[in-house]
Amino acid sequence: MARVVVDVMLKPxxxxxxxxxxxxxxxxxxxxxxxxxxxxxxxELELEGPVDEAALARIREAAETxxxxxxIEDFTVRVEQP
Amino acid sequence: xxxxxxxxxxxxxxxxxxxxxxxLKADEYARIREILGRRPTGAELAMYSVMWSEHCSxxxxxxxxxxxxxxxxxxxxxxxxxxxxxxxxxxxxxxxxTFKIESHNHPSxxxxxxxxxxxxxxIVRDILAMGARPVAVMDPLRFGxxxxxxxxxxxxxxxxxxxxxxxxxxxxxxxxxxVFDSCYQGNPLVNALCVGVMKHEDIHxxxxxxxxxKVILYGARTGGDGIGGVSVxxxxxxxxxxPAKRPAVQVGDxxxxxxxxxxxxxxxxxxxVLGIQDLGGAGLSCATSELASAGSGGMRVELDSVPLxxxxxxxxxxxxxxxxxxxxxxxxxxxxxxxxxxCEKWDVIATVIGEVTEGERLEIxxxxxxxxxxxxxxxxxxxxTYQRPFARPSWQDALQADAPTAExxxxxxxxxxxxxxxxxxxxxPNQADxxxxxSQYDRYVLGNTVLSTPEDSGMVRIDxxxxxxxxxxxxxxxxxxxLDPYTGAQLALAEAYRxxxxxxxxxxxxxxxxxxGSPEDPDVMWQFAEATRxxxxxxxxxxxxxxxxxxxxxxxxxxxxxxxxxxVAVLGVIDDVNRRTPIGFAEEGQxxxxxxxxxxxxxxxAWAQVAHDHLGGLPPKLDLERERLLAEVLIAGSRDGMVxxxxxxxxxxxAQALAESCLRGGKGVRLxxxxxxxxxxxxxxxxAGRAVVSVPRSEExxxxxxxxxxxxxxxxxxxxxxxxxxxxxxxxLPLAELREAHTGVIEALLG
Numbered sequence: 001m002a003r004v005v006v007d008v009m010l011k012p013x014x015x016x017x018x019x020x021x022x023x024x025x026x027x028x029x030x031x032x033x034x035x036x037x038x039x040x041x042x043x044e045l046e047l048e049g050p051v052d053e054a055a056l057a058r059i060r061e062a063a064e065t066x067x068x069x070x071x072i073e074d075f076t077v078r079v080e081q082p
Numbered sequence: 083x084x085x086x087x088x089x090x091x092x093x094x095x096x097x098x099x100x101x102x103x104x105x106l107k108a109d110e111y112a113r114i115r116e117i118l119g120r121r122p123t124g125a126e127l128a129m130y131s132v133m134w135s136e137h138c139s140x141x142x143x144x145x146x147x148x149x150x151x152x153x154x155x156x157x158x159x160x161x162x163x164x165x166x167x168x169x170x171x172x173x174x175x176x177x178x179x180t181f182k183i184e185s186h187n188h189p190s191x192x193x194x195x196x197x198x199x200x201x202x203x204x205i206v207r208d209i210l211a212m213g214a215r216p217v218a219v220m221d222p223l224r225f226g227x228x229x230x231x232x233x234x235x236x237x238x239x240x241x242x243x244x245x246x247x248x249x250x251x252x253x254x255x256x257x258x259x260x261v262f263d264s265c266y267q268g269n270p271l272v273n274a275l276c277v278g279v280m281k282h283e284d285i286h287x288x289x290x291x292x293x294x295x296k297v298i299l300y301g302a303r304t305g306g307d308g309i310g311g312v313s314v315x316x317x318x319x320x321x322x323x324x325p326a327k328r329p330a331v332q333v334g335d336x337x338x339x340x341x342x343x344x345x346x347x348x349x350x351x352x353x354x355v356l357g358i359q360d361l362g363g364a365g366l367s368c369a370t371s372e373l374a375s376a377g378s379g380g381m382r383v384e385l386d387s388v389p390l391x392x393x394x395x396x397x398x399x400x401x402x403x404x405x406x407x408x409x410x411x412x413x414x415x416x417x418x419x420x421x422x423x424x425c426e427k428w429d430v431i432a433t434v435i436g437e438v439t440e441g442e443r444l445e446i447x448x449x450x451x452x453x454x455x456x457x458x459x460x461x462x463x464x465x466x467t468y469q470r471p472f473a474r475p476s477w478q479d480a481l482q483a484d485a486p487t488a489e490x491x492x493x494x495x496x497x498x499x500x501x502x503x504x505x506x507x508x509x510x511p512n513q514a515d516x517x518x519x520x521s522q523y524d525r526y527v528l529g530n531t532v533l534s535t536p537e538d539s540g541m542v543r544i545d546x547x548x549x550x551x552x553x554x555x556x557x558x559x560x561x562x563x564x565l566d567p568y569t570g571a572q573l574a575l576a577e578a579y580r581x582x583x584x585x586x587x588x589x590x591x592x593x594x595x596x597x598x599g600s601p602e603d604p605d606v607m608w609q610f611a612e613a614t615r616x617x618x619x620x621x622x623x624x625x626x627x628x629x630x631x632x633x634x635x636x637x638x639x640x641x642x643x644x645x646x647x648x649x650v651a652v653l654g655v656i657d658d659v660n661r662r663t664p665i666g667f668a669e670e671g672q673x674x675x676x677x678x679x680x681x682x683x684x685x686x687x688a689w690a691q692v693a694h695d696h697l698g699g700l701p702p703k704l705d706l707e708r709e710r711l712l713a714e715v716l717i718a719g720s721r722d723g724m725v726x727x728x729x730x731x732x733x734x735x736x737a738q739a740l741a742e743s744c745l746r747g748g749k750g751v752r753l754x755x756x757x758x759x760x761x762x763x764x765x766x767x768x769x770a771g772r773a774v775v776s777v778p779r780s781e782e783x784x785x786x787x788x789x790x791x792x793x794x795x796x797x798x799x800x801x802x803x804x805x806x807x808x809x810x811x812x813x814x815l816p817l818a819e820l821r822e823a824h825t826g827v828i829e830a831l832l833g
Binding site for chain 1: 192193196302305306307331332333334335337338391392405406429
């Protein structure tokens with residue numbers, strides 16, 4: 001069974017309050033040297049059939065219209081080799 | 083790329099500039115060149131373009147808005163009038179209250195969650211900038227058809243955004259409206275209101291006099307949020323195919339805003355600030371030019387000092403950025419250290435970015451080079467003013483002639499038909515129970531909420547010892563305003579005024595959010611002119627001045643404008659919130675009185691919409707003196723314990739009001755149609771100046787005598803009894819069946 005991973009990140013110019021909160025917490029916990037943090041979402045989709053262009057096109061459509069809010073987020077689609 | 087400095091601009095007068103793409107007209111660009119005596123730099127062009135946009139400059143609307151000042155009734159309650167961030171009203175016992183309503187329509191269509199969330203954030207900062215502690219918010223919302231697929235995208239996002247931001251901030255959402263009409267399909271209206279409380283001595287006005295005083299930017303870092311959002315979002319219409327431009331949307335952070343509130347109130351309390359301004363639309367361009375204008379005019383800003391989230395931003399972008407949760411303060415040099423200390427305590431980034439200067443120019447520097455040198459008033463206040471042409475639309479007469487007479491629209495006659503119509507109205511999306519929406523908002527946080535949706539107005543206690551409270555209601559009816567914008571705007575005011583009085587509070591002041599189509603369309607401009615004239619005239623008679631508000635234009639898709647939708651908020655005061663009047667009929671045996679006169683008035687009514695999808699004729703007639711009298715009676719009835727429940731009559735008429743009062747209180751009502759009225763008119767007419775009240779038997783004589791002496795018609799129409807609405811001789815409708823029809827409607831459509 002093939003796995004396709006969709007990574008969703010806020011667009012670079014968009015404020016990321018969660019990432020900022022993590023960034024502020026890191027030095028308090030002793031993790032220094034980290035200049036910036038951006039937090040995103042990762043979806044792992046297990047396909048029933050083969051990973052062909054048609055399947056990837058459907059996943060891109062799903063990502064574009066449902067998994068990501070493309071007004072404020074970017075996404076990438078990649079196939080994870082078993 | 084070379085930096086476009088003032089020196090460079092002077093030396094290259096012929097350089098091409100993207101003024102048109104930034105939304106400026108040729109004559110506006112020419113005027114900027116005339117003011118400066120040279121071409122503007124890129125940064126100056128950015129500032130002028132956002133500040134001269136419709137959204138910031140009110141260039142099409144201000145010739146009409148003047149009336150709110152000119153016709154303002156004398157009011158002892160007004161402490162700060164129109165023109166500041168928000169008006170301030172005296173509510174007694176040393177307290178002052180500030181409130182304001184604003185729109186966030188276009189951003190909420192593009193990105194519903196963040197658009198609505200940052201709408202709350204913006205209005206809260208406006209209130210905070212007056213020195214008040216925000217205590218409650220409200221949201222009047224308007225959407226397209228409830229069964230349209232895009233409403234499913236827009237509504238849940240907007241509601242979640244309001245709830246998400248407001249709940250995180252810890253502010254109760256105590257009311258508002260939810261209206262569906264297909265005219266709002268591509269232009270949902272998201273209006274947001276905030277109420278704040280302070281002591282008289284704590285009122286703060288934005289100003290920046292005194293050379294050497296420091297300009298401090300504090301709050302969130304500046305990023306590339308909503309750059310050009312003001313001019314692009316507020317001044318252009320959407321294509322019929324959807325949002326054509328997708329500019330960077332602002333994302334809000336309510337926890338940062340909460341810190342900003344506490345930090346700001348603390349610096350106010352220690353008297354560390356001279357002037358303060360929130361950063362909303364047009365960001366730093368707006369804050370610096372307005373603060374400088376409010377003082378003697380001189381200010382010098384080092385843009386390099388602005389803390390950035392994205393180091394690649396250009397100076398133009400920094401000036402235009404609409405990053406949320408930022409404020410700008412003017413602080414005397416010896417108080418800067420303490421100011422910064424308080425900011426640090428609240429984990430708020432604060433930076434001195436400049437100072438007030440002797441001169442009369444706003445000067446901004448970047449990497450040591452001057453990129454802005456302008457008279458600040460020319461940016462902030464002396465923008466263009468348009469006398470837009472307006473004319474009564476050619477279709478207006480035909481629309482008004484299409485009255486919903488008995489011949490034109492079939493009316494229910496038999497008991498069975500009347501009963502079915504009551505159910506149909508109570509279960510229609512506009513009249514149905516809205517708790518699926520309002521229960522997503524925290525209505526009780528802070529512990530001072532006395533009344534909230536579905537009561538006639540939201541009410542909060544502001545003093546826990548004396549029980550002093552304030553009530554606010556918002557109303558608007560685009561259908562009425564479409565039929566007659568002058569009367570429609572007045573009816574919106576009258577309804578909000580009546581709603582406040584119905585809860586027992588005395589109406590004091592008004593804030594308005596005027597949502598219209600394109601001002602470049604003479605039809606729309608006529609609607610706007612009529613609505614503002616109507617509102618100003620009515621405020622004068624009711625004695626409630628407009629303290630501030632907001633205008634949202636270009637609410638249209640293609641050539642089709644929304645219904646003209648003036649949304650009016652009225653604020654009132656109640657000396658003791660324990661004396662408030664709820665809407666629910668809770669005591670069996672109490673007498674039900676209908677106050678006011680009922681006529682055959684169905685133009686723009688909910689019945690005409692629900693039963694026939696019809697809009698035509700004239701809206702209900704309005705008698706403002708009668709509204710005043712009705713309010714006095716409702717307030718006296720509450721204060722002296724003569725009425726136990728009261729509900730204003732508006733869309734859906736008596737039938738809808740009774741349905742809500744019975745379901746709220748859990749008791750039925752036995753009714754008789756009064757002499758001289760037919761059952762249909764009695765139940766569904768939307769005549770203005772009316773309310774229904776329940777009166778304890780022991781108070782009946784006192785109450786009717788008071789109405790008689792004051793000359794207010796009061797008709798006994800029934801008694802609170804049983805568990806059904808029983809109109810004698812016509813029908814019986816069990817409350818269980820009514821509740822079934824009234825609840826779950828919105829959830830079924832959108833949940």
